[in-house]
Amino acid sequence: MSPNLRVSVWRGTTDGGFSTYEVPRQASQTVLDVVTYIQRRLEPSLSYRFSCRVGMCGSCAMTVNGVARWTCRTHVSKVVDGDSLEIAPLSNLPVIKDLATDMGEFFDKWARAKGRFRGARTRHDAFARVEPDSPERAAANAGIECIGCAVCYASCDVVAWRPDYLGPAALNRAWTLVNDVRDTDQHDRLRAVAGDAGCHACHTQGSCSERCPKAIEPTAGISGLKRMAARRAMRGEL
Amino acid sequence: MSAAATQARLWYWQRISAMMLALFVVVHLATIVYAVRGGLSGAEILARTQDNWWVAAFYGAFVIACAVHVPIGLARIAEEWLGWSGRASNAGAVLIALALAVLGFRAVYAVVA
């Protein structure tokens, strides 16, 4: 085993190419460690994002050997191909520079899916009662931990094939709110997620559920949205 | 009808026709595997199907389910892999549905009548 890794890193915007760097191999080395080494010691002009470096913020998501991952939580030893690593920005998003993508569209779709809470109570009202064991709350809880890292969005082929498709993260968020008994915007939300670019475009490829670093399964929520939309449409309420 | 309602209805009609087809296909496959033993001739087919109104009802319903299920699936593929617009894929879907219905009912009539 060579003492060095041969690391190909994407440089440029969407038009660009891979540059190769030699990085010393360490025990317990993460891909983020590798990127950091390159930027600090070899290529100061390399642009990349990270923040917490402990798997909490999702900022460091990149494409490693073709698969979207959190680089701070990816051990080199688990993904290295011989002694090669290929590090690229996330797919399906415009590239600002090198490994940093423009997340604007990702969050715009979140808003278009009505992925925000709308309630009717004020501070003067009593607390809402939400049964923690109810099926609705269990469904919402299963998807609530999303931190918006865009790994699912970058992994989804339907996002690539249909630029308007809201994507797994936005639909998952909508699902958690559809199951929030306090929310009052259900009609508009279901309308927003059930159009041409919504839940019905999902083909259950399951890449989102396979790749989510928080083990959230957007496929479950999207299936739920399909059922709800069908029920409402049958009642003429959509 | 809103775009959302249209998509929702297309989705559930595709799933309902899928459930019907699941049943029909299992019966059809089992029948064919059984009937094909030792070869299959026109005479053998027609002997089973002619003047058989159960065959007409079963395969008639089968044709309808196909005419619903196949075009919706193909429309999605045209939009995603061929880049067709929604209008083009809808038009294509209607054409295919009509073609399958016409050819299918003709076939049912041909073997029953």
Next chain:
Amino acid sequence: MSESARIGAAGRRIAVRRNDSRARRHPAWWAFLAHRVSGIALAAFLPLHFWVLGQALRGEAALDSLLRFADQLLFKFGEWGLVVLLAIHLTGGLRLLVIEFLPWSGLRKNWIAATAGLGIAGGLAFALALIG
């Protein structure tokens, strides 16, 4: 990886990078591909199937001559292939109905295995019926 262009706000073309096959190496994706490809093949076959049967309108002899023609090995292999594709599309489709309508229990990978199994079983049954 390949690029693709999108139209962004104000009609600007925004290019993005796309995934290649390395992102697709997991069972649920293969199940999707098998379902789509088998569906396309069956959709192409179905009108032909209807047309052949419709030939019975011209009498039993017309149908029979077509069936004799289809007795050739290449056709039999094609028929066998379609039976296998039909079994795969059916079982894969049932898996999707289970995912979409029954309480959630993951991507149902046991059903993916069943799809492969029933495809093989259907193919064997048909082959044996043809030969036996």
